[in-house]
Amino acid sequence: MTTTVELLDALSEQIRSCRLCKLGESRTNAVPGEGGAQAKVMFIGEAPGADEDEQGRPFVGRAGKLLRKLIEHIDLEDGEYFIGNILKCRPPGNRDPEPLEVEACKPWLFAQIAVVKPRVVMPLGRFAMTLLLGPKLQIGKVRGTVIERDGQVFMPTYHPAAILRSPRYQKVIVADFEKLARLILELEP
Ligand code: SF4
Numbered sequence: 001m002t003t004t005v006e007l008l009d010a011l012s013e014q015i016r017s018c019r020l021c022k023l024g025e026s027r028t029n030a031v032p033g034e035g036g037a038q039a040k041v042m043f044i045g046e047a048p049g050a051d052e053d054e055q056g057r058p059f060v061g062r063a064g065k066l067l068r069k070l071i072e073h074i075d076l077e078d079g080e081y082f083i084g085n086i087l088k089c090r091p092p093g094n095r096d097p098e099p100l101e102v103e104a105c106k107p108w109l110f111a112q113i114a115v116v117k118p119r120v121v122m123p124l125g126r127f128a129m130t131l132l133l134g135p136k137l138q139i140g141k142v143r144g145t146v147i148e149r150d151g152q153v154f155m156p157t158y159h160p161a162a163i164l165r166s167p168r169y170q171k172v173i174v175a176d177f178e179k180l181a182r183l184i185l186e187l188e189p
Pocket of ligand 1: 015018024087088
């Protein structure tokens, strides 16, 4: 029988050779995401940046270091979380993803969520939240709240890059991560 690790690895392999949109031509490396195949939580950002494109790994730049500190703060261990993005390839110059690119790429993320079956998906920032939960929500109003869609629990928060732009975001993001930690425990099977 195929294990979840094998299923997730197989998806990563397919993503690394994907050419379903034009970003497949300009990227250095696709960035499938990484973490536990049975993670309790999936952190989902917008798209890889320059460092991620270079290394083929998610959240390895400055914002990524902040994300990893937040994860440490709530005592999640390796294997208990998965980190990825909506788009698996870097838009040139970090421009906004185009609708056709998002349409082409989002089935990869949905397939990853279907394999991992996390207790919670945490969209990081407005872009990821809009794709996963629809355009009507405002991140400033729903961050740190529990939203259920089709049996999947979500808790959005700001993208950690917001802290780099303004330190005032740190307190609210830390508070949201602490709420996330409590929610993960509440949802213990
Ligand atoms: S961005 Fe997504 S759909 Fe486009 S080439 Fe990369 S993996 Fe494929």
